[in-house]
Amino acid sequence: MRMNSLYAMNAGEGPQSYFLNSSYQGGVIDVAKPIIEEEINTKLDIKNLPNRFCIADFGCSTGHNSFPAIQIITQAINQKYKSPKITSGTLEFSVFFNDAITNDFGTLFRSLPPNIRYHAKAVPGDFHGRLLQEYSLHFAYSSWSLHWLSTVPEAVADSSSPAWNKGEILYTRDRKLVCDAYLDQYEKDIGSFLESRAVEIVSGGLMTLLVPAVPDFWNPEREYTVTSDISYLLGSCLVDMAKKGRFNEAKVDSFNLPYYFPTPEQLKAILSKNQSFTTERFEIINDPGKHTLASVNARAAFFRAIHERLLSNHFGSDIMDELFELYMKKLEASPVFKNPDNDKTIVILAVLKRKLI
Numbered sequence: 001m002r003m004n005s006l007y008a009m010n011a012g013e014g015p016q017s018y019f020l021n022s023s024y025q026g027g028v029i030d031v032a033k034p035i036i037e038e039e040i041n042t043k044l045d046i047k048n049l050p051n052r053f054c055i056a057d058f059g060c061s062t063g064h065n066s067f068p069a070i071q072i073i074t075q076a077i078n079q080k081y082k083s084p085k086i087t088s089g090t091l092e093f094s095v096f097f098n099d100a101i102t103n104d105f106g107t108l109f110r111s112l113p114p115n116i117r118y119h120a121k122a123v124p125g126d127f128h129g130r131l132l133q134e135y136s137l138h139f140a141y142s143s144w145s146l147h148w149l150s151t152v153p154e155a156v157a158d159s160s161s162p163a164w165n166k167g168e169i170l171y172t173r174d175r176k177l178v179c180d181a182y183l184d185q186y187e188k189d190i191g192s193f194l195e196s197r198a199v200e201i202v203s204g205g206l207m208t209l210l211v212p213a214v215p216d217f218w219n220p221e222r223e224y225t226v227t228s229d230i231s232y233l234l235g236s237c238l239v240d241m242a243k244k245g246r247f248n249e250a251k252v253d254s255f256n257l258p259y260y261f262p263t264p265e266q267l268k269a270i271l272s273k274n275q276s277f278t279t280e281r282f283e284i285i286n287d288p289g290k291h292t293l294a295s296v297n298a299r300a301a302f303f304r305a306i307h308e309r310l311l312s313n314h315f316g317s318d319i320m321d322e323l324f325e326l327y328m329k330k331l332e333a334s335p336v337f338k339n340p341d342n343d344k345t346i347v348i349l350a351v352l353k354r355k356l357i
Contacts, residue, residue, distance in 0.1 A: 007258070009061045010305045016287055019062045019107060021305035022299075023185050025144040026065035027289020028210055032073050035281065036208055037240035039351045040076040043280050045204035046138055049081060049091075054240075056096040056200075058127040058193075059145025063097065063108035068203050069141060070343075071093055073208075077139065093118035096137075098127055102309075114302045119247075127262060128192045135357070140197055143210035144347075149258040150189050153181040156256050160168040169238065170231040170257045173220070180228060186260040190270050198276035201354040207277065209350045213284075218344045224337055225345045227261050233337055234303060237326045238315070246322070247315055257312050264348055272355070277352035290343045297330045303327065 009018030036215055040135050060066040074093050081091060097108060101124040112120060125131050127142070128150045153165035156171075156178050171178045197207060215223045224232075224313035235252075242249040262270075264284060293299040304324050312320060336342055 020303040024289040058142040060097040069293035140207040281351040
């Protein structure tokens with residue numbers, strides 16, 4: 001099985017599913033709504049408007065957060081292009097839902113809202129590469145997905161490398177070479193994503209990206225981000241279990257999570273290098289989703305829904321209950337990590353426009 005096929009979130013609609021435990025990521029949609037509507041109204045510039053308008057969500061998971069975003073997008077596009085020349089009064093939409101090949105598309109299609117006004121299609125595959133026909137896409141959207149890497153950086157998993165990330169499961173501030181390796185992989189992957197979309201999106205088409213990020217400065221003694229939560233709390237749980245003999249310590253040394261949360265300046269620099277898009281908007285928006293994880297149970301379920309596939313594949317499924325029970329105990333004992341107000345993870349909203357082809 002390919003590594004990036006394991007990135008799919010927990011399937012189904014049960015208590016440990018991503019479907020029920022993604023309010024953190026979904027909280028940003030309402031905040032982004034007026035910005036998306038404004039950018040569509042003022043920046044979307046499709047010449048020779050087709051009867052069928054194609055939209056894609058890259059990283060849709062099981063759809064719980066995707067559907068409200070698609071509704072916002074289709075309504076805004078309809079409003080912009082409403083014309084007596086279109087006999088139905090609305091455009092005909094095709095919406096492509098993309099995620100990893102092992103994503104639970106069954107739950108997505110079973111959960112489609114009633115009376116949708118678009119043709120829904122699944123597009124399984126890695127969004128870092130090409131997925132759609134040349135110049136077939138008019139609007140692209142991705143939310144809380146572009147922090148996932150196509151692969152773990154080779155150097156951090158190599159015991160002979162100075163960037164070997166021994167004893168950790170993600171990059172940390174005090175390991176510069178590890179951070180640099182992750183940033184380098186992130187830059188390559190975002191570059192590949194943009195070039196792939198450049199071939200698929202028509203001239204004047206838009207792409208809206210909601211990218212989780214971290215601020216340039218935050219105080220680790222009083223504040224945290226998703227990355228530090230994972231590297232400190234979840235990572236320390238794995239180390240503790242290894243010391244207890246639940247698995248070999250080498251298992252921890254050889255495990256690294258495949259994602260990177262950039263700073264605003266890092267992402268801005270990466271976007272500016274691309275020659276196919278102009279950056280029409282770039283701003284940090286509020287993320288009220290963090291306040292939906294007010295209990296330790298909710299936060300543990302949130303992390304489990306995201307990471308269980310990766311963790312089970314490496315450490316075995318039989319330790320998952322024990323692992324997340326230990327995580328809850330550590331979270332409960334932490335005055336910093338327990339309080340959602342201390343979470344300084346941010347979301348960057350970037351709107352890109354395809355240059356004339």
